Amino acid sequence: MDFNIQNKTKEVKKKRYSWGLLVALILVILLGIFIKYENIILNILNPKNIGQSISKNVNTENIYPIKGSLYFVKNNNLWYIKGIKAHKVTNTNNVSDIAISKNGVKVSYVTFHTNYSNLHEMNINGTNNRRITQWSNPNIANNAWSATPTFSPDGQYIAYLSNIEDLLTGVPIASLGVWMIPSNAVFPTYGSQLYNETLLIKANPYTGGDAGLNWPNNNFLLYTSYIYYTNTPQPNSQIMLYDFNTQQSYPVTPVSSDAMQPRLSPNENYLAFTKRVGNNSNYLYLMKFNLNNILTHTENSNFNTYNNKILVQNGITSEPVWSPSGNSIAFSYFNNNSFDIFLKNIIIKKNKLSTGKLIQITSNSSIDSTSKMYWLSN
Amino acid sequence: MIINFEEQKKLPKKHKKLKTVLITFVILIALFIFLIIKTGYLSVAYDIFKITGNKIKRTKTETTIHYKYDNSNKFTNILLLGSDTDPKFAGQPVLTQTIMIISINPYQKKIYMISIPRDFWVKIPGVGYGKFDQASLTGGFGLTRQLVESYFGIKIDYYAWVGLSGFVKLINTFGGVNVVPTHPVLDWSYPNDITGNPKLLYNAINLYISGAPQYMTGSKALEYVRSRHGDLQGDFGRSKRQQQVLRIIKNKLDNVSTLSEIPSLFNNLSKIVKTDMSIPEVLSFAQTAIAMKNTPITSIVLSPPHYSSIPNYLIDGQDVVLPNWTKIHALFQKLYGN
Numbered sequence: 001m002d003f004n005i006q007n008k009t010k011e012v013k014k015k016r017y018s019w020g021l022l023v024a025l026i027l028v029i030l031l032g033i034f035i036k037y038e039n040i041i042l043n044i045l046n047p048k049n050i051g052q053s054i055s056k057n058v059n060t061e062n063i064y065p066i067k068g069s070l071y072f073v074k075n076n077n078l079w080y081i082k083g084i085k086a087h088k089v090t091n092t093n094n095v096s097d098i099a100i101s102k103n104g105v106k107v108s109y110v111t112f113h114t115n116y117s118n119l120h121e122m123n124i125n126g127t128n129n130r131r132i133t134q135w136s137n138p139n140i141a142n143n144a145w146s147a148t149p150t151f152s153p154d155g156q157y158i159a160y161l162s163n164i165e166d167l168l169t170g171v172p173i174a175s176l177g178v179w180m181i182p183s184n185a186v187f188p189t190y191g192s193q194l195y196n197e198t199l200l201i202k203a204n205p206y207t208g209g210d211a212g213l214n215w216p217n218n219n220f221l222l223y224t225s226y227i228y229y230t231n232t233p234q235p236n237s238q239i240m241l242y243d244f245n246t247q248q249s250y251p252v253t254p255v256s257s258d259a260m261q262p263r264l265s266p267n268e269n270y271l272a273f274t275k276r277v278g279n280n281s282n283y284l285y286l287m288k289f290n291l292n293n294i295l296t297h298t299e300n301s302n303f304n305t306y307n308n309k310i311l312v313q314n315g316i317t318s319e320p321v322w323s324p325s326g327n328s329i330a331f332s333y334f335n336n337n338s339f340d341i342f343l344k345n346i347i348i349k350k351n352k353l354s355t356g357k358l359i360q361i362t363s364n365s366s367i368d369s370t371s372k373m374y375w376l377s378n
Numbered sequence: 379m380i381i382n383f384e385e386q387k388k389l390p391k392k393h394k395k396l397k398t399v400l401i402t403f404v405i406l407i408a409l410f411i412f413l414i415i416k417t418g419y420l421s422v423a424y425d426i427f428k429i430t431g432n433k434i435k436r437t438k439t440e441t442t443i444h445y446k447y448d449n450s451n452k453f454t455n456i457l458l459l460g461s462d463t464d465p466k467f468a469g470q471p472v473l474t475q476t477i478m479i480i481s482i483n484p485y486q487k488k489i490y491m492i493s494i495p496r497d498f499w500v501k502i503p504g505v506g507y508g509k510f511d512q513a514s515l516t517g518g519f520g521l522t523r524q525l526v527e528s529y530f531g532i533k534i535d536y537y538a539w540v541g542l543s544g545f546v547k548l549i550n551t552f553g554g555v556n557v558v559p560t561h562p563v564l565d566w567s568y569p570n571d572i573t574g575n576p577k578l579l580y581n582a583i584n585l586y587i588s589g590a591p592q593y594m595t596g597s598k599a600l601e602y603v604r605s606r607h608g609d610l611q612g613d614f615g616r617s618k619r620q621q622q623v624l625r626i627i628k629n630k631l632d633n634v635s636t637l638s639e640i641p642s643l644f645n646n647l648s649k650i651v652k653t654d655m656s657i658p659e660v661l662s663f664a665q666t667a668i669a670m671k672n673t674p675i676t677s678i679v680l681s682p683p684h685y686s687s688i689p690n691y692l693i694d695g696q697d698v699v700l701p702n703w704t705k706i707h708a709l710f711q712k713l714y715g716n
Contacts, residue, residue, distance in 0.1 A: 148588075174565065209562055212589075334591070337553065370592045
């Protein structure tokens, strides 16, 4: 009996031990799953959690090295971050609105002056600087703005914003349209200003014009358009696609979406963009990009049906840029009295998308939030 | 461990300490905006009015004003006035191109921000019919106050006025503002009158402001809220931008945690802002502001049907706006009635 009792006691203890082990194992597995898929789980539990509280999710303790080179503008000079170090490329104090060719060789940028701005080009290391446009007429009516250049995929052309049309027609419409120019164009004198320039997209009058150009391949160009929408007292922005084959523009987001600053992922499956919200916020979004749908789409005015995902739902973000691998999006974010570079990792598995924590790359950098960033692989 | 650009900070440390919800309404009071347009009306009455002090008196006709709305006495109403003429006509009467009512009701937790079109065609005592912004030329800010009270039916408790240079200094005092523009701004005839160069006072320049989110200094913020030629909505669009910047400043002050800086700040601002509020009144407002930190602001820019939608309506060669007082009073009844 004693023996049996002891055996039974041992069995009970063994069972308890096994159950305890099993529970512990389950807890460890659950903990592992939670750690690995924390953001997905939190998102399911509370869809607004991700990115809502910047202070909670900011990576302030770990070094996050940048793979490749991330170019940006600060204090009117070109900079880049490689690994964990920032490097200053120019000392001219006049660089704004940069664009970098796909092969990483050339930089186009804009110098702003009272009454006008000019388009320039230089090598990626800041050498061989040359001016492309030549606006500097003492008569303010004979000047124009150049802004937001972007290279064609082969680097042969630059698309940029300008109000040259005002000069051609003599009637100012206070809006910048999208123009195209050969990247090797030379304008030695003021009189030859319009040599080889082509108007691609006419801007809507009195809106300020177009913005946010992105030229990912030879077939189309993405841009931001502003338009006065029915019953809205001020123009709303929307992202548009200009098809080089049909020479037509197609809406990518609805007319009243307030979406802007489009940036297509390297595999062209996702579109990152920002969206103006409320009085003074600008959130970071991601949506599936399907060219056929856009070209055949009958515009749906309900932005919520566009399969969007909000990456940052707080404060002011600007100018997203994809990493060369398409696994991360860097962007400028206003934090502690400064626009700094932040980053979100993108995880796409079995066509499902999730994002990592908000990672802070710079602090107190006061980068130029109106200028695009470019992320090169080397 | 983050790549730190600390040494590159653009905001002076002193300015960064400016925190104080308390000053919210000082600022609101202080902030306005202004603007625009070189005009021919100034010759009407330069010699009648001079800005010589911080106090303005109610006019004698005040007793005839009928306050229409049941709940209006629960609101504190501040009249914000802005002019673009201080560098051009120092010490002379000014137009009030920006006219805004800020109403605060701590009991019902309501805050209103209402912009009045400066081109409203109204009867001005001693002048006859004229535009709303002309009242200050003939009767000073006191007459503007009287017009607002008599036409809109609410009592104005305080006023504050700021000119162009004052606005720039004000924004800089608060370390600049970060703005998500409503749209890019392009203006082919923006007045270039605050450079300090007297030769440039009447010059115009081309102006372009990107639509991307950006940090704005005082002068850039001034360009943003003052430009109107490139806006299809003209003065209306500009008023929306002015209200946007006011709300940004208000939000900035919501994070402020101390009252101690108010007196010195008030003294600094008193050089650029004309107001009839005293420091104790500002402190009292500050406490109210703290209590109402999370109260949403109702922003209104009067527009059709509150006035005729006929564009470019000319009277005596002036581009005017005809108010629809029935609609306006219905709106105010809704706001201040219950």
